[in-house]
Amino acid sequence: MSFVTIRAHSWLNSYKITMAQKRKPKLAVWKFASCDGCQLTILDCEDELLTLADKVDISVFLEASRTVKKGPYDISLAEGSITTQHDAERIKKIRKVSKLLIGLGACASAGGIQSLRNFTDVKDFISAVYPSPEYIETLDTSTPFSRHVHVDYELQGCPINKHQLLDVISAFLHGRKPNTTSYSVCIECKRRGNVCVMVAHGIPCMGPVTHAGCSALCPTYNRGCYGCYGPKETPNTASLSSWFKRLGVNEADLVRYFRSYYGNSEHFYKESKIHTKKRD
Amino acid sequence: MKNDKAKIKTIKVDYLARVEGEGALYIKIKGHTVTDVKFKIFEPPRFFEAFLRGRSFCEAPDITARICGICPVAYQMSSSHAMEDAFGIRVDGQLRALRRLLYCGEWIESHALHVYLLHAPDFFGYDDAIQMAKDYPDIVQRGLQLKKTGNEVVILIGGREIHPINVRVGGFYKALTKQELNTLTEKLKRARDIALEAVRWTAEFDYPDFEQDYEFVSLRHPDEYPFNEGKLISNKGLDISVHEYDNHFIEEQVAYTNALHSKLKERGAYFVGPLARFNLNFDRLSPLAKEAAHSAGLSPVCRNPFKSIIVRSVEMVYACDEALRIIGQYEKPEIPAIPFQPIAGTGYGCTEAPRGILYHRYRIDDNGRILDAKIVPPTSQNQKTIENDLWQFIPKYLDLPSEKLKYDCEKAIRNYDPCISCATHFLKLTIDRE
Numbered sequence: 001m002s003f004v005t006i007r008a009h010s011w012l013n014s015y016k017i018t019m020a021q022k023r024k025p026k027l028a029v030w031k032f033a034s035c036d037g038c039q040l041t042i043l044d045c046e047d048e049l050l051t052l053a054d055k056v057d058i059s060v061f062l063e064a065s066r067t068v069k070k071g072p073y074d075i076s077l078a079e080g081s082i083t084t085q086h087d088a089e090r091i092k093k094i095r096k097v098s099k100l101l102i103g104l105g106a107c108a109s110a111g112g113i114q115s116l117r118n119f120t121d122v123k124d125f126i127s128a129v130y131p132s133p134e135y136i137e138t139l140d141t142s143t144p145f146s147r148h149v150h151v152d153y154e155l156q157g158c159p160i161n162k163h164q165l166l167d168v169i170s171a172f173l174h175g176r177k178p179n180t181t182s183y184s185v186c187i188e189c190k191r192r193g194n195v196c197v198m199v200a201h202g203i204p205c206m207g208p209v210t211h212a213g214c215s216a217l218c219p220t221y222n223r224g225c226y227g228c229y230g231p232k233e234t235p236n237t238a239s240l241s242s243w244f245k246r247l248g249v250n251e252a253d254l255v256r257y258f259r260s261y262y263g264n265s266e267h268f269y270k271e272s273k274i275h276t277k278k279r280d
Numbered sequence: 281m282k283n284d285k286a287k288i289k290t291i292k293v294d295y296l297a298r299v300e301g302e303g304a305l306y307i308k309i310k311g312h313t314v315t316d317v318k319f320k321i322f323e324p325p326r327f328f329e330a331f332l333r334g335r336s337f338c339e340a341p342d343i344t345a346r347i348c349g350i351c352p353v354a355y356q357m358s359s360s361h362a363m364e365d366a367f368g369i370r371v372d373g374q375l376r377a378l379r380r381l382l383y384c385g386e387w388i389e390s391h392a393l394h395v396y397l398l399h400a401p402d403f404f405g406y407d408d409a410i411q412m413a414k415d416y417p418d419i420v421q422r423g424l425q426l427k428k429t430g431n432e433v434v435i436l437i438g439g440r441e442i443h444p445i446n447v448r449v450g451g452f453y454k455a456l457t458k459q460e461l462n463t464l465t466e467k468l469k470r471a472r473d474i475a476l477e478a479v480r481w482t483a484e485f486d487y488p489d490f491e492q493d494y495e496f497v498s499l500r501h502p503d504e505y506p507f508n509e510g511k512l513i514s515n516k517g518l519d520i521s522v523h524e525y526d527n528h529f530i531e532e533q534v535a536y537t538n539a540l541h542s543k544l545k546e547r548g549a550y551f552v553g554p555l556a557r558f559n560l561n562f563d564r565l566s567p568l569a570k571e572a573a574h575s576a577g578l579s580p581v582c583r584n585p586f587k588s589i590i591v592r593s594v595e596m597v598y599a600c601d602e603a604l605r606i607i608g609q610y611e612k613p614e615i616p617a618i619p620f621q622p623i624a625g626t627g628y629g630c631t632e633a634p635r636g637i638l639y640h641r642y643r644i645d646d647n648g649r650i651l652d653a654k655i656v657p658p659t660s661q662n663q664k665t666i667e668n669d670l671w672q673f674i675p676k677y678l679d680l681p682s683e684k685l686k687y688d689c690e691k692a693i694r695n696y697d698p699c700i701s702c703a704t705h706f707l708k709l710t711i712d713r714e
Contacts, residue, residue, distance in 0.1 A: 033324040036699075037349020037442040043397060044441055046428040050420070053410045064298065064397060065408030066690075083324040113346045116331040124330070138325060159349060159442040217439045221446045222616070223453040226342060228443070256335065261346070 025074035025173065028060035030094055032080025032087050033114055033142065037159040038104040039063045039079055045162050052166075055173060071097030075172055081107040081114060081142045088139070088148055095149040102168060103145050106158035106261045110230055113158075115142040115264035142264070155180065156211050158228040158261040164213055181212050182233040185225050188216035197224055204244050206257060209235035209267070230262035237271035251275045298398040298408070299698050305689065307670065312678055317670045319663055319693070332653040337363050337622055337644055338449055344640070344655065345443045350393070350699055353386035353434060354633030356447040357508060358640040358655075363449040366627025366644050369620045374613040375451040376508070377606045378437060381461075382447070383507040383631070384603040385433025388471065389441065390634035391554075391592040391599075392430055394697045395478060396423025399589050402691040403485040419481065422474045426596065429471040433464060433603060451617030461607045468607070472600035476572055478593035483576035485590075488688075490673060491583040494665065495547055496556035499632055505564040505598055506557060506632050513560060515581065516547060522630040525639055531656065542661040549664035552636025553696060554591040555582060566605075569598035585669060585695040592697075622648030633658050635697050659698045666696055 029039055043049065043064060052058075059069035076098035082088050095101055106112045118141045145151050155168055155178075164180055171178040181187075185207035189196065197203040197219045205224035207216065211232045218225045231237075237258070244254055258272035303323065308316035328347055335343065340359040345352035357379060364371060371379065396419070397409040406412040413420035431441040437456060438444025446452050499506035500513045512528075513519050520528055531540040544550050559580040562570070573579065573594045578587065622644060629640045636658030643651040673692050677685055 033326055035346050035349040035352075037346075037352070040349045040393075040442060043393060044427075044431060046424040046431070049424060050410070050413055050417075053413075058410065061408075062298075065410065066298065067407040067411075083326070087324065113328075113331075113343065114326040117327060142326075158346065159440075214440070218445050218453075221439050221452075221454040223445070223448075226445075253336075256339070260339075260343070 024055070024057040026059045026069070026071070027056040027169075028071070028073040028076045028094075028098070029058075029063070030060070030076060030078040030080075031063070032078065032091070032107070032145075033083040034080035034105070034107045034112065036063060036079075038108075038157075039077075041104075041160055041162045041165055042077075045166060048166060052169065056169070073098050075100045075102065075169070077102050077104055078145065079104040079108055081111045081144060082148055083114060083139055083142045085139065091145055091148050100152045100172065101145070101149070103151050103154040104165070105155065105160050106228065106230060107142075107144075108151075109144050109146070109154040109156055109265070110262045111142040111144050111264035113261050113263075116259065117142055118264055119259065144264070153178065156230045157213050158230075161213050183212050184208055184232045184235070185210045185212055185214070185216050185219075185229070188212045188214070189219050192216055192220060194219045197222065198243070198247070202247050204247055204249050204257065206240070209237050209240050226260065227257070227268070228261045230265050231267040235267050237267055238274075241271060241275065298401070298694060303698070305670070305693065307674065307689070309674070309678065312675070314671060314674050317667050317674075319667045319670070321663075329653045329655060332642075332650050335650050337366075337642070337648045337650060340642065340650065340653075341447050341449065342443070342445070347655070347657070348699055349442045351386060351390055351633045351635065351638075352443050353382055353438065353447075354631055354638045355640075355655075356444065357383060357631040358629040358633075358638045359642075360447060360449050360629070361509065361631060362627040362629030362640040362642050363644070364620075364627070365629060366625040366642060367449075367620050367622055368625075369450065369618060371451055371618060374611055375455070375616075375618070377610060378452065378456065378613075379447075380507055381603055381606045381610075382434060382437045382444070384599040384606070385430050385437065387507075387599040387634050388430025388475075388596055388603075389427050389434065390430070390697075391596045392423055392427035394634075395482065395589055395592050395596070396420060396427070398697070399694050400482070400485075402687075402694060403589075405687075422477065426471050426474045426478070429464075429467045430599075432467060436460060436464065448617055450620055451613075451615075453616060455613050455616040457612050458610055461610055465604065465607055468600050468604050472568075472597060472604070475593060475596035475600055476568075478596060479572040479576050479590060482590045482593050483578070487584060487586045488673075489584075490586060490669075490676075492585070492669065492672060494551040494556075494583060494585075495544065495549070496559050496581075497544075497550045497552050497637065497661075498557040498560045499630065499637060500560060501564070503564070505561050505566075505602070508631050512630065512637070514544075514550065515560065518544070522628045522639070525628065525630065525656075526641070526654075529639075529656070529661075531660070540656075540660055541663050542656055543664060549668050550661065551585075551665045552658050552661050553588065554595050554634075554636075555585060555588045556636065557632060558582065558591045558594065565594070565598050566601040568601055569594050572597050585692070588695045588697075635659060635699055636661060657699070659696070662696045662698065666693055666698065669695075 103109050168178045198205040203224045206227035207225040210225050210227045211229040213229045254275045255272050258268040262268050304320040306318040341356040344355040344359045401412050434441045439446045495514050495516045497514045499510035501510035531542050562580040624646045626643045639656040641654040
């Protein structure tokens, strides 16, 4: 398995093209295998939605509109993961008609919860759910867009955070880099003045290896982080695993911690593999 | 053969808009007869029931929430209730009230999204609410405000609006204080006024003359309008406990859709969602919601699915009323969750998602691991009824220009607020005319 790390390197170049144009930038929203939650985040910007619609030309957004304007598009926001041959081809077409392609959420950047199939034989999954498996067309894996096409930027989270989404769109409109941070949930926890749930209460918490962005929600509600924003940059997963073991977490449970919404991301994938081998 | 083909008129909508997920509709018309209707869901399957196997019972509320970003609370509630059923525990008192309040929040945000942003544009001929906002800015703004209040309820109690993090088997991770809940009171009062306006507004829409003899299915509780629990009843004799669901409902796989079709063994297609709840539980609505329904000329039994938009508005009045009642009587519970030990067994749960009944069944082993899971979302239950509606609806409007007929078929499907992400866990419309 190989992994691709996304950087916003093409961002500023794309911006130059955009700022030179006088028309409104064309925005398209696309869906692949997903729960619709990241698209819904756009509609959940209740106070900003009509302002946003003023600033950009929403050309495709099927969840919200019947209008479908032809490309090319200045900015494509896409949620979901690639799980069918049809979708593998569709993302290539979308890439071709998009100046900037931004992946939204865990599915787009790591394959999402449905990438749990990557750890087993998908045929077993199909026959577990469908009485006539022969009707079902699916790939053996659920993969992020970056495994198929060049992606300009990925916004992490399951679901994404709406303030970060608005910042990313605004960054594009104003030609700056997005203000998303690369540190861990622990930093957000300290800022909120939370007592550490792991140190103080012995509750296993994925916060030290998890990307910030949720404002340390789970620890604020007295539970350990379960990693739904995926790995932070350069996470020390081995250290966290040894802490979890000291708290009495067994190998099987450790595998489950790393194998959930971001189970197919490079760092979490590798860590879970280490413990699968130990468990076997 | 060639001549026959030349006579076929084809209308295509590759992706039905303003629904959640990916689906298609195929309609074949020969002369003046509809010969085929297929409501297709081609959203790729995500296999939740399969990968839940081997996961811990305590992960089910977080994982199943990911089936749908529109109604995650319903998944969290049905899965928690099913686990509690397996372990023989009951969440009661203020913890139960807090769950009900969370459900009020989801109903308000989901119904407001559908009424204002997804369905109302159909009645005015707009492609979307953003276009509608150019002519009716105040209405769309108020709708967004109502939706925001629903989300604020979910954010406060659940932590965030999409995939809340505070729900657990046995209750919550953190119980809210009375003071915290009181911050919602004024917003909910304002939301209730907007919901009342929504009832008056939607009551004036032009509705097609279309009524069918449906079997409506919903939960029924001895004294509440149903959210969390109750018996499963219908207007055609169904009266069972949730434990008996599998004896009466079957799921069938058909070749053209990735979602399983659900049927009543005895009678076939049935109708779940706001209209079913309203028809079967009108007497349990709050006085204000009843009065709003009456003033809109709406009373049970309403058999016109297009009027679901008025019923959703009535349910928003109810949800605001109920939320205010709960907050008024709330006292912070002593513990956020009741303690229990997982034991091997089978648990059943069914709650009322905004779109209708959502059934979960889990078999658990001694270690609290899930051995198998069955999840039946509302849209998969409504699929056959949606198809039946189109079989009956299209012949009445065959003389319409194809573009108008296409628009009306889409509108008829949106009556059900179908959530296709749920049902597979999209809509392509093809009309062949000969």
